Amino acid sequence: MKILVLENNPKELAIIQKALPNDGYILIPLVSSEDLWPYVRSGESHFLIANWDTSDLHRMQFISRVRSMKIADPFFILLTTEMNLDEELAPSGADDIIQRPFRAQDLKNRVVMAERIISLSNSLLTAHDQLESQAVFDPLTGFMNRSGFFRQSNGELERARRASLPLSLIALDIDNFKVINDTFGLEIGDDVLRMTSQAVREKSRPYDCIGRWMGDEFIVMLAGVIGADAEKIAERVIAGVRGTHVTVENKPPVLVKISAGIASAARISASTEVEPLIQQARQAMARAKEAGGNQVFLIYV
Numbered sequence: 190m191k192i193l194v195l196e197n198n199p200k201e202l203a204i205i206q207k208a209l210p211n212d213g214y215i216l217i218p219l220v221s222s223e224d225l226w227p228y229v230r231s232g233e234s235h236f237l238i239a240n241w242d243t244s245d246l247h248r249m250q251f252i253s254r255v256r257s258m259k260i261a262d263p264f265f266i267l268l269t270t271e272m273n274l275d276e277e278l279a280p281s282g283a284d285d286i287i288q289r290p291f292r293a294q295d296l297k298n299r300v301v302m303a304e305r306i307i308s309l310s311n312s313l314l315t316a317h318d319q320l321e322s323q324a325v326f327d328p329l330t331g332f333m334n335r336s337g338f339f340r341q342s343n344g345e346l347e348r349a350r351r352a353s354l355p356l357s358l359i360a361l362d363i364d365n366f367k368v369i370n371d372t373f374g375l376e377i378g379d380d381v382l383r384m385t386s387q388a389v390r391e392k393s394r395p396y397d398c399i400g401r402w403m404g405d406e407f408i409v410m411l412a413g414v415i416g417a418d419a420e421k422i423a424e425r426v427i428a429g430v431r432g433t434h435v436t437v438e439n440k441p442p443v444l445v446k447i448s449a450g451i452a453s454a455a456r457i458s459a460s461t462e463v464e465p466l467i468q469q470a471r472q473a474m475a476r477a478k479e480a481g482g483n484q485v486f487l488i489y490v
Contacts, residue, residue: 190304191215193228195239195246201269201289205238208293209300222251229255232262235307236300241268241280252282263310265303327401329379330386338400342410342463345398349412350457357419357453358463359409360470361389361426364446364482366405373437380435381405381445388429393422406474408467415453416487423449423485431483446483450474452490466490 192209194216196202206216217234219225222245228234239246246252246268255264267285280286284306287299325337333341349356363369363385370378382405389407393399398410409426411419427447434442450473452466469490477486 190236191217191228191234192300193225193234193237193239194218195220195222195225195237195244196269197243198240201240204291204293205296208296214300221245222249225251229258229260229264232260235262236265236267236303238267238269238296238300241270241283241286242272247280252280256282263307265307267299267303329382330401330407332386332390332407333398333400335400335402338398338402338408338410339463341398342400342408345410345412346457346461346463350459350461354413354457355415355453355455356457356466357411357414357416357451358466358470359411359419359423359426360402360450360452360467360474361407361409361423362448362474362478363405363430364448364478365444369443369445373440373443377435377437377443381433381443384433384435385430385445385447388433389426392425392429402467402471406471408470415455416489419451419453420485420487423451427483427485448474448477448482449485450477451485451487453487454490 190213192214194202194205196205196218197220202218209216217228225237241247252266255266265284266282267287268280268283269287269289269291271289273288285299285303287296325333325340327334346356348354363381366378366381369381385405386401386407389399389409393409394411400408402408411422414422427449430445430447433445435445436442450470452469452473454461454466469488473486473488477484480486
């Protein structure tokens with residue numbers, strides 16, 4: 190672990206170096222708080238030991254400045270001081286304070302404890318990011334779930350409204366999904382959903398907003414696309430899914446087919462909302478399935 194050290198007294202610096210030998214610790218002695226910023230911004234180090242009495246931390250308001258920064262990982266600040274500080278006089282924002290003179294072992298114990306705190310904080314941040322991701326994305330397909338799609342698509346709708354752009358919405362449904370589940374079981378059904386979602390992503394544009402609506406239904410929002418151009422994208426998706434084969438042991442490959450319905454709006458008015466567009470696209474999809482499936486049905490709204 191890299192530890193930044195702001196200590197201009199050679200004797201005090203020697204004590205810190207003795208307490209933290211080169212067994213996993215790399216000490217980086219620095220002269221002023223300005224020297225700290227490149228390490229803080231780059232995330233190269235997440236730990237500072239500083240002399241509160243002789244450094245310029247207080248004058249340069251370093252602690253308050255670093256706490257106001259939006260940095261990905263926690264930055265631990267351990268201060269050393271000769272003063273016997275009570276809670277009212279203690280520097281605000283410091284993670285730990287040790288009074289000089291201190292024993293080398295005391296400092297090492299504080300650093301070990303700080304390592305644990307940093308590790309725990311990183312674990313909590315990772316867990317938080319994972320929970321946020323789970324709240325937005327469907328774990329099976331990797332597409333946005335319904336709530337995530339609503340959030341993203343409302344933003345796309347508003348941009349289309351402001352820029353006077355057309356907008357289309359494609360609803361997709363696997364034609365033979367119930368038969369696949371009933372015949373081969375849910376595990377093969379999940380494989381079909383994964384393979385289908387991969388084909389949908391590959392045949393859509395990289396920046397298109399895609400969500401898993403429910404079960405084997407998917408929704409794709411196409412900003413700036415209308416009519417025949419939306420049909421071409423839907424047909425590309427259908428062709429990609431048609432080429433998807435899921436292998437089953439001792440049985441012929443499972444062939445997947447999909448139907449698409451498109452709701453296309455040439456003009457986004459103040460009253461246009463996402464959910465009615467989705468329902469209109471799903472109605473168009475139902476028409477495609479009624480006509481035999483594996484095809485596209487387009488309506489203008």
